[in-house]
Amino acid sequence: MRVTFHGVRGSVATPGPATIRYGGNTVCVEVRTVDGSLIVLDLGTGVRELGKQLIRAPLPDPIHIFVTHAHWDHIIGAPFFAPLWRRDAHVVLHALSQRAHQRLSKNVLFDGEHFPVRAQDIPAHVERPPFVGSSVRIGSATVKQIQLNHPGGADGFRIDDADGSSVCYLTDNELAPPGPCTTSSDDLARFAASAGLIIHDSQYLPTDMPHKHGWGHSLVADVLALGQKAEARALALHHHDPDRDDDALDRIAADSAAWAREHAPGMKTLAAAEGTTLEIAP
Ligand SMILES: [Zn+2]
Ligand SMILES: [Zn+2]
Secondary structure, eight states: OEEEEEEOBOSSOOOSGGGTTTOOOBOEEEEEOTTOOEEEEOOSTTHHHHHHHHTTSOOOSSEEEEOSOOSHHHHTTGGGOGGGGOTTOEEEEEOOSHHHHHHHHHOSTTBSSSSSSBGGGOSSEEEOOOOOOSEEEETTEEEEEEEEOOTTOEEEEEEEETTSOEEEEEOSOOSSOSSOOSSOHHHHHHHTTTOSEEEEEOOBOGGGTTTTTTSSOOBHHHHHHHHHHHTOSEEEEESBOTTOOHHHHHHHHHHHHHHHHHHOTTOEEEEOOTTOEEEOOO
């Protein structure tokens, strides 16, 4: 499986010289399965660049899209995803939870008010399969859903490919929320067990607390502990705080790598950066 980050920023896009190395686009991740199927995870502003790349070649048919939840930073790029404006494009919007299915049927962005074009006037063939359960087969892979700890709810995903490679996409998620958990860290670690790569919301540092406790995002230290517990082979810190500049993310990446060398030597860590492609081995 091949994973490419097109947007790694949480909450709001942060263009400018201070974020040029890691990137300022909000979250969007491209996954290519071993049989060449395309899975797009989240439609933040990063999906615009992915769309531009896709229309330069014959379009994958279909383009599979999974959105974790409908907060702006995860959907705001959708109107600027170039394949939507092509009549020959076939886009499938998957919902692996009842809540996701209800959200998709609302068409908040394409209601004629938030964007000039209404959903029914989009040229591409946009398919919304009925909700049938928490997993679906996509080409050579299976995608499974898990509920995350986030205000309003969010879906995390695990993709297992035919060659044994696996990726977990867990954002937005607060691993240690105040009050009861929707899904405990132990359950998440089981869901992500032995993953080739975990991509996890890592927005906060202890200096953000206690003010942002309960906002639905995780401390980097809690994410590292999850990766260790799951015995993941690689862990990508993702959904970076909009106030974290490149130098701050360099420090987080270096501190995380040092922690992993000592506590989880089998796990590679990285701070996700726009444009980075990772080959996930079986
Ligand atoms: Zn977010
Ligand atoms: Zn969110």
